Amino acid sequence: MAFLSYLFSGLSLGSVYAIIALGYSMVYGIAKMLNFAHGDVIMIGAYISYFVMASFGLPVYVAVIAAIAVCVILGVTIERFAYKPLRQAPSLAVLITAIGVSYFLQNGAQLLWSSSAKMYPSVFGNGQLHLFDGQLSISYLTIITILVCIFVMVCLSLFINRTKTGSAMRACSEDKGAATLMGINVNRIISITFAIGSGLAAIAAVLFCAQYPAVSPTLGSMPGIKAFTAAVFGGIGSIPGAFLGGLALGIIETLTKAYISTQLSDAIVFAVLIVVLLIKPTGLLGKKIREKV
Amino acid sequence: MLEVKDLVVKYGMIEAIKGISFHVNEGEIVTLIGANGAGKTTTLQTISGLLKPASGEVLLEGKSLTKINANKIVSLGLAQVPEGRRVFxxxxxxxxxxxxxxxxxxxxxxxxxxxxxxxxxxxxxxxxxxxxxxxxxxxxxxxxxxxxxxxxPKIMLMDEPSMGLSPLLVKEIFRIIENINKQGTTVLLVEQNAKMALSIANRAYVIETGKITLEGTGAELAASEEVRKAYLGG
Structure with missing residues (x-):
């Protein structure tokens, strides 16, 4: 039973990683860049939702909506002013810029809200679901987190696979020139991608802070880097890959903490990444780039 | 319907298109023929807005396309079948x-x-x-x-539709191009397969290293000594 309980907390942590990883993966799939500022968008989302709940005393759904709104605007603005001018630049320049944006956001947050951590309010209470005569307890938070992740994943898949805009996004990820010939405004599609990724970051922020309730300017870096790892692990650019990679990483991390060592858990997580990439360099579900003339 | 005026296109310092002018009338099939690297694809990509010209102008039904974003051009009635197909x-x-x-x-x-x-x-x-x-x-x-x-589209640009296809399929594709044209779509065709292209074209232009060197009806060029030597294998 202890194992099942660890598995559920792993799934719950993994769900948060998966939602963040979706943002990395979608942006990579379409803009072909690694948005290292993604983790810091999460941090901003965490502060916004914190203020809405703690300072204004508003309910959690208002906090989520406010965080999504601010993060979407922030994400689109970052893309417009920091990345769009570099559309033709070498990818190294874009990467360095993304790291710059990341530091800018972290230090900005420190300036505005100081570096000391703020206590995130308890969002979903401490209620638990008891199963098997109380042998297995799962917190509501865990269940909500997993359900939200599944909901996000289903909505996103439907959007990408069934709508005209989704089809246009997939077209842009394959061939921007041909997409332009179809009349697709590639810049607009990239903006939409950043908007979706940043909105997801806001959702992840609330779920993450509900599990680890300390909000500080560097809050985004660790989940950010782990979710990036999850995206690579699952196959960067692939949406089901991000989902699978996130869940896998969360479970590995939690089980490692439970059975091997808390201190070594991150080392083991990254070691698994290295092994996966050695065996399958495109990640679990990554596409091989096939060229046919 | 389509008019290209003194078009110059550069890749960095290199002039790929050195001031070419030609036109396509409504209902025609017009072909640009020329060897590899003559500037055929560059010309088409500039017309459809993927490349921006250094100077000169492209007019579709009298309206200049040079300042319009590439993704807006298709809704004005110009579609392109790109080289290498580029399907998704x-x-x-x-x-x-x-x-x-x-x-x-x-x-x-x-x-x-x-x-x-x-x-x-x-x-x-x-x-x-x-x-x-x-x-x-x-x-x-x-x-x-x-x-x-x-x-x-009112006009369709086709870039090397015969590339890499078997002779039988090439015939099929050209038959379809003629059908599309009969249904009322004007066609601008870029081809290395000069023989096939000239056989269906109303008019043709020969393009060599970024300049137009010859023009005439399909039949005229097919009969011309220069074209026969350079592009039709004697």
Missing amino acids: AQQTVLENLKLGAYSRNDKEEIEKDLENVFELFPRLKERESQLAGTLSGGEQQMLAMGRALMAR
């Missing part, structure tokens, strides 16, 4: 065709055009729900042409 390999045949109609909102008319494309290319109907990447080269060419037709 990870999407189905049907999704590819629907992307061709991306800039349109008239649902019923799109359905009609879809029927028409499937009539022109029965093979595409059979493979409707297959991923485009799994099609053969000839089928991909048909898909690229069908996709361009879905924009209901």
Whole structure:
């Protein structure tokens, strides 16, 4: 039973990683860049939702909506002013810029809200679901987190696979020139991608802070880097890959903490990444780039 | 319908197109023929807005295209079948065709055009729900042409539609181009297969290292000594 309980907390942590990883993966799939500022968008989302709940005393759904709104605007603005001018630049320049944006956001947050951590309010209470005569307890938070992740994943898949805009996004990820010939405004599609990724970051922020309730300017870096790892692990650019990679990483991390060592858990997580990439360099579900003339 | 005036296109310092002018009248099939690297693809990509000219102008029905964003040009009635087909390999045949109609909102008319494309290319109907990447080269060419037709263009630009296809398929493709033209679409065709291109073209231009060196009707050029020597194998 202890194992099942660890598995559920792993799934719950993994769900948060998966939602963040979706943002990395979608942006990579379409803009072909690694948005290292993604983790810091999460941090901003965490502060916004914190203020809405703690300072204004508003309910959690208002906090989520406010965080999504601010993060979407922030994400689109970052893309417009920091990345769009570099559309033709070498990818190294874009990467360095993304790291710059990341530091800018972290230090900005420190300036505005100081570096000391703020206590995130308890969002979903401490209620638990008891199963098997109380042998297995799962917190509501865990269940909500997993359900939200599944909901996000289903909505996103439907959007990408069934709508005209989704089809246009997939077209842009394959061939921007041909997409332009179809009349697709590639810049607009990239903006939409950043908007979706940043909105997801806001959702992840609330779920993450509900599990680890300390909000500080560097809050985004660790989940950010782990979710990036999850995206690579699952196959960067692939949406089901991000989902699978996130869940896998969360479970590995939690089980490692439970059975091997808390201190070594991150080392083991990254070691698994290295092994996966050695065996399958495109990640679990990554596409091989096939060229046919 | 389409007029290209003194077009100059540069890649960095290199002039790929050194001031060319030509025109396509409504209802015509016009072909640009020339060797590899003569500037044919560059010319087409500049017309459809993927490349920006250093100077000169492209006019579609009297309206200048040079200042218009590439993605807006298709809704003005100009569609391109790019070199190497460039179908969206990870999407189905049907999704590819629907992307061709991306800039349109008239649902019923799109359905009609879809029927028409499937009539022109029965093979595409059979493979409707297959991923485009799994099609053969000839089928991909048909898909690229069908996709361009879905924009209901007034003029269609085709870049090397015969490239890499068997002689039998090349004939088939050229027959379809003639059909498309008969249905009322003006065609600007770029080809290395000069013989086939000249046989269906009303008029033709020969392009050599970024300049137009000869022009005339399809039959005139097919009979010309220079063209025969350089492009038709004696």
